[in-house]
Amino acid sequence: MEMRHETLEGEITVVALCGRLDLEGTQAVDQKFSFLTTSRTGRFLIDLTEVPYIASIGIRMLLMTARSQMQRGGRIALVVPEGMSRQVLETAGIGQVVPMCVDIDSARDTIAAG
Amino acid sequence: MNRATFPRAASPQRLRIAPEPASLRTVSDWLHAFASAHSLSPDDTYRLDLCAGELVTNILDHSGAPSRDHLIELVLSQGERRVRLEILDTGRPFDPGEHLATTPPPGPDAPPGGWGLRLVRRFSDGWEYERAGGHNRTTLEFEVAGLAQAASRPKVERGPDRRQAFPESHAPWRRADGTATGGNERSGTDRRAAGVLAQFEMFRGVPYALLEQLLAKCVVARFGTETVLLRPGDRNDAIAFVLEGRLRVHLGTLDSRDHVPVDRGRFVGELSVIDGDPVSAFVVAEAGTRVLLVDSQTLFTRLLPIESVNRSFLRVLTARVRRSSERIVEQLRATLALEQLQRDLRVAHDIQLGMLPNPEAFFPDRDDVDCAAAIRIAQEVGGDFYDVFFLDERHLFLTIGDVCGKGLSAALFMVRALTLLRTEATRRGGGRVAPLARIVERVNRQLFERNEASLFVTLFCAVLDTATGRLSCVNAGHNPALLGAPGQDFTPLDVARNTVVGILGDIGFRCTDVQLPPGSVLVLFTDGVTEAESETGEQFGSVRLLATLDAASGGSSTDVVHAAVDAVVTFSGSAPRTDDIAVLALRFRGADSL
Incomplete structure (x- = not known):
């Protein structure tokens, strides 16, 4: 499980996760990810394009970040291409909390608007 | 005979794992190997992987302290367009269905947990749980796009069928899309229905010839697409035996996921046939299901007088009554537990503010x-x-x-x-x-x-x-x-x-x-x-x-x-x-x- 991050124009931080968000993968990245995405209020794009699998533990990690940002007025969006992972996230109702976009560009537009 | 269920002869594949987080990857690799060997689609592979992962994670979470005696075993078997995954473990009794029913649904404001079993329910095509011999056994079923080795059935030429004596009494049925089935959709293979029926619990011990003679008068209905057979309030005059495929009984609304499956060899409709009252639930035939409809006259005048059938019928009815009583008791227990929880929360509120x-x-x-x-x-x-x-x-x-x-x-x-x-x-x-x-x-x-x-x-x-x-x-x-x-x-x-x-x-x-x-x-x-x-x-x-x-x-x-x-x-x-x-x-x- 790997995690990369970069800052785009407009102070948007893109955090790209790469690998399976199963128990092992989530545990490997959870601390780092939570610190990066919850220790300050800001605009975050979580890129899940290279996450081939997501289990409930991964959903939980994303939800914690989303909730913490939104409680403090931050903005967050997920980049999830069409496919099973998107269906899994939809089943968990993530879409009601965070916008889910199919690519980085539309996610950037979503997060920059408003 | 086309079999939708799992022949015992299918080669099961087994995996035994230790109850530790590292085993999850082993399970995933094992499932991927199976999926690859059987040409499962990536989506079906994902579903298997996800559901197995969540259930094993649950076992790790709920089985109590780790011990050397605690084992988890997974068994895969495949049928025609179906995969069955059994997960056995020797931990504390844990019924995922019951757990799901007594856990509040997660939401944006709820504690961030409780998704796992909901994902399993959404991404599998049914699960069953039983506790037997000190084991938890959860069985998951998946309808899959792969495993397409089932050849089409040989077409049996059908001549005039003298045995279709009363085909008009049940058809047509409404399909879910509003169209209706034709009349009696009995195929040549169905003539052998009596042979299949002879294996069913209710007809155990009845001579084959007698069965054939009795059942010749009944209609076989086949549903190519998903079809609503009965709605609450409908009148019903026949018991439906599932010859192939599956019926679903929906107690609440038609789209509720809390339904009871009725598989091959089992039947529905007996209550309304016995008391003549309107039907109380939705009954839906899944695509490809075939049912044998036994009308009330045949049931009462021909089948039930046979002592062994009578006993079997009563046994099935009794088992259902018992199960529903158990369900009522379980619900009562859950309600009482919830009330206790709410009382505890009020106490917690007072303690917290008191701090x-x-x-x-x-x-x-x-x-x-x-x-x-x-x-x-x-x-x-x-x-x-x-x-x-x-x-x-x-x-x-x-x-x-x-x-x-x-x-x-x-x-x-x-x-x-x-x-x-x-x-x-x-x-x-x-x-x-x-x-x-x-x-x-x-x-x-x-x-x-x-x-x-x-x-x-x-x-x-x-x-x-x-x-x-x-x-x-x-x-x-x-x-x-x-x-x-x-x-x-x-x-x-x-x-x-x-x-x-x-x-x-x-x-x-x-x-x-x-x-x-x-x-x-x-x-x-x-x-x-x-x-x-x-x-x-x-x-x-x-x-x-x-x-x-x-x-x-x-x-x-x-x-x-x-x-x-x-x-x-x-x-x-x-x-x-x-x-x-x-x-x-x-x-x-x-x-x-x-």
């Missing part, structure tokens, strides 16, 4: 400080807190905090945070008050340890030296404190920002010192105040808060606190309150007033 100092009785014997606080908890138990107490004659400690999340886990975390703050703040190093930054660092380190749920708390802590008016502050991810100096408007205190408490272990916290002029008022609050929403979704915001405080700054601390809380409550109107609110005010009258 906070009584805001009406802060330091009545001190003339140099005037302090007041108020808290409103949105649910039974909350995550906001405040505290204020003297460390010695001279130093006053005050804090306000907000635990991320709500509900019981947040409440328990709040209790830990508050207790640690009290312990660390009052700890003496060489008889002196510890520096505030050290206090917060120690609290942070201890909250970070054993914080499996990754909860955290935002904190504003301060120590006022009442002799000098010097205020040391640490702000850990919390809203800024507001200061109203005499004759001036309230403004946010400029204090160094630190990260939230509980998320990272070994970090330092920066402390900022400010001077409180005599007569000034310090106000601490949680974000529930500024983020309270009106009925139109507008937030209360810091501008309204500052204006409210400015207007009230001439009064006592109690007046200031009540003005803030009242303004938020009035602003919210009937909008649902989703977050706790807490406010603490301190007026420093100055050392001279001692």
Whole structure:
């Protein structure tokens, strides 16, 4: 499980996760990810394009970040291409909390608007 | 005969794993190997992987302390366009269906858990659980696009079928799309239905010839697409035996997922046939299902007089009555458990509020400080807190905090945070008050340890030296404190920002010192105040808060606190309150007033 991050124009931080968000993968990245995405209020794009699998533990990690940002007025969006992972996230109702976009560009537009 | 269920001869594949997190990858690799060998689609592979992963994770979570005797075994078998996965374990009894039924659904505001079993329900095509011989056995079924080795059935030429004596009594059936089936859709293969039926429990022991003679008069209906056979209120005059495929009985609405499957060899419709009353549930035939319809006349005059059939029929009925009684008892038990839980929550609410100092009785014997606080908890138990107490004659400690999340886990975390703050703040190093930054660092380190749920708390802590008016502050991810100096408007205190408490272990916290002029008022609050929403979704915001405080700054601390809380409550109107609110005010009258 790997995690990369970069800052785009407009102070948007893109955090790209790469690998399976199963128990092992989530545990490997959870601390780092939570610190990066919850220790300050800001605009975050979580890129899940290279996450081939997501289990409930991964959903939980994303939800914690989303909730913490939104409680403090931050903005967050997920980049999830069409496919099973998107269906899994939809089943968990993530879409009601965070916008889910199919690519980085539309996610950037979503997060920059408003 | 086309078999939709699993022939025992299918080669099962087994995997035995230790009950430890590392086994999850083993399970996943094993499933991927199976999927690859059977040309399963990536989506079907994902579903298998996801459901197996969630169930095994559940076993790890719920099986109690790890022991050498605890084993988990997975068995895969495949049928035509179907995969069955059995998961056995020797841990404590754990029925995932029951667990799901008694766990509140997760949502944006609920504790972040409970998704796993819901994912299994959504991404499998049915599960069954049984506890037998000291094992939990959960069986998952998947309808898959691969495994397409099933050749089409050889077409049997059908001539005039003299045995179709009363085909008009049941057809046509309505399909889900509103069209109707034709008449009797009996195929050549169905002539062998009696041979299949002879294996069914109800007809065990009945001579084949007699069965054929009896059943020749009945209709076989085949449903190419998903079809609604019965709706609540319909009249029904036939028992439907499933020859192939599956019926589903939906007790609530048609789209409810809480349905009872009726598989091959089992039947539905007996209650309305017996008492003649309207049907009480939806019965849906899945695509490709074939049923044999036994009308009431045939049932009562031909089948039930046969003693062995009669016994079997009564046995099936009795088993259903027993099961439904058990279900009622289970529901009753769950209701009672829920009531107990609600009582416990009310007690927890009282205990939690009881932990906070009584805001009406802060330091009545001190003339140099005037302090007041108020808290409103949105649910039974909350995550906001405040505290204020003297460390010695001279130093006053005050804090306000907000635990991320709500509900019981947040409440328990709040209790830990508050207790640690009290312990660390009052700890003496060489008889002196510890520096505030050290206090917060120690609290942070201890909250970070054993914080499996990754909860955290935002904190504003301060120590006022009442002799000098010097205020040391640490702000850990919390809203800024507001200061109203005499004759001036309230403004946010400029204090160094630190990260939230509980998320990272070994970090330092920066402390900022400010001077409180005599007569000034310090106000601490949680974000529930500024983020309270009106009925139109507008937030209360810091501008309204500052204006409210400015207007009230001439009064006592109690007046200031009540003005803030009242303004938020009035602003919210009937909008649902989703977050706790807490406010603490301190007026420093100055050392001279001692």
